[in-house]
Amino acid sequence: MTHSSLRAPARRSVLAAATGLAAAAASPPLPGSAPALASTPASEPPPGPDQALRRRSLRVRSDLAHATDALAVPPLPNNGDDARYPNRIGSDTRALPHDARGEVDRAAYDLALRAYETGDPADFERIPLGGTRRLLNPVGSFAVSLSGADATRFALPPTHRLDSAGRAAEAVELYWQALLRDVSFAEYRDDTAHPGILAAVEELNRLAEFDGPRANGRITPGSLFRGNALYVDTRDASGRSARSVPIHGVLDGPPVSQFLLRDAPYAAQVVPAQLRPLTARDFLTDSTEWLRVQNGEAPAGRVAYEGTARFAATGRDLATYAHFAPAAFWAAALLLGVPQAGGGGYPGLFPASVNTSNPTNPYRRSRNQVGGASTFGLPYFQSLLATGTSRTIRVAYLHKFRVHRTLRPEAYGGLVHHRVANNVAEYPVHQAVLGSRALDQSRAKFGSFLLPHAYPEGAPIHTSYSSGAAVIAAVGATLLKAFFDESLVIPDPVQPDPRDPTRLVAWTGRPLTVGGELNKLAHNYGAGRSWAGIHWRSDIAASFALGEEIAIALLRDERATFAEPFDGFRFTRFDGTQVTI
Secondary structure, rough: OEEEEOOOOOOOHHHHHHHHHHHHHHOOOOOOOOOOOOOOOOOOOOOOOOHHHHHHHHHHHHHHHHHHHHHHOOOOOOOOHHHHOOOOOOOOOOOOEEEOOOEEEEHHHHHHHHHHHOOOOOHHHHHOOOOOOOOEEEEEHHHHHHHHOOOOOOOOOOOOOOOOOOHHHHHHHHHHHOOOOOEEEOOOOOOOOHHHHHHHHHHHHOOOOOOOEEEOOOOOOOOOOEEEEEEEEOOOOOOOOOEEEEEEOOOOOOOOOHHOOOOOOEEEEOOOOOEOOOOOOOOOOOOOHHHHHHOOOOOOOOOOOOOOOOOOOEEHHHHHOOOOOHHHHHHHHHHHHHHHHHOOOOOOOOOOOOOOOOOOOOOHHHOOOEOOOOOOHHHHHHHHHHHHHHHHHHHHHHHHHHHOOOOOOHHHHHHHHHHHOOOOOOOOOOOOOOOOOHHHHHHHHHOOOOOOOOOOOOOOOOOOOOOOOHHHHHHOOOOOHHHEEEOOOOOOEEEOOOOOOEEEOOOOOOOOHHHHHHHHHHHHHHHHHHHHOOOOHHHHHHHHHHHHHHHHHHHHOOOOOOOOOOOOOOOEOOOOOOEEE
């Protein structure tokens, strides 16, 4: 993976051009003007409003389809590991049959490759599995999306090679996260005396290839494990270069987003912010159980929950939150709300007197109307969150199954274990992880060199790159920034009480904005999977940029359908630059 300091995010110019084409072809008329229609013979009566809508609908659908078809198809390079190793140790092979060392049955993997190439559901049914767990929706990557661009139009830079120092640095971070899963986030401050945090900071600062965000050029306790975004550098025609940037707002304030710490109003009900914390138990540190999970057998271990709910206060808590699909962005939309007619609506974070909608929302300027479920109202926004989830997973799964097939951290941990414990010298694990303090401490605590996981089943049965959770989070955050006023300062910010995380206490510091806390919410959800041990940092960072582009494509198409006079969706990207759709 090559990094540069160029400022052009992935495919911005291509999408901007398509946006302009679609808007020019299909933008709604201003009030009082006649819609542009095909010419009508003088002998025919003028078309009525229903006929005009039918004609405009056809024109918009056609124009958007042609605009999408005109988008360039970007190169989709991978890191070469799938072809580099005949035994496929650089690829994700979980749920297929493996030998005693965890190397895949090559005939089974060849059948999987054929299915990934053809997309024929029958070919997927011919793949022999090693246990009871099944492949997670690979045929979904062949679905056609009628809103937003199709999955082939979105690029990811190649991820780190198996034998690289960059991959090893990310592994060192994951071993430290496993060791520090149950440490309170209150300890992640620059004056901390926590020995584990200080050791992690010291070691990651020595790894030149580590790509985490820095404060004044260094990893600090306050920046440790926080997030970055990885954009394709479009000035490199090969698609192999990338640029890494800290996510705007993620280094501000407490590690946990304000949107995860507030109960969300849901009509007459409340969505509570507290969660049921998992007990401090880790999994996949036994080689027999590790191999069972690689084969796709049901795990022998089970999670257990503590008896008292609390606010997210540790890395394990974020892993717990991210284990299954949470209502994070749905709840954030409720917290922000949109004032309704007659002064009603959800108070959320702001009183009803504060208009939380994006300044470009056309109903901010209307005297007689408000937005609703059709357009520009809270139900409409929430519907796009659901649509965005399915559309983005189609793109993510194309990259997972058909382009990259990157091995999961749990499989990499198996290579580390066999290299050190069983002297398998041909496994090309970099010395940066083999000689790390994190690996030594993990071996002392857990009894093996395997990577400890928070989930007994390890990762879902699809490959590591991109991260489905992170790309969903990125789409959710981007859409909400387009819908709501991201510049608003969140009143009365809070954090879990360091002495009692069942309570919230005030947080004081620089102002926290809606946009920054939405970005942080995306990071919390994506990084929760790293805290669990199932994703690499680069999986999440690249997925933030990918999800942002998918959301932009979806918003581009939505804009063309509106009848309201509308100046476009305007918001700030993860890298801090402004965009208007």
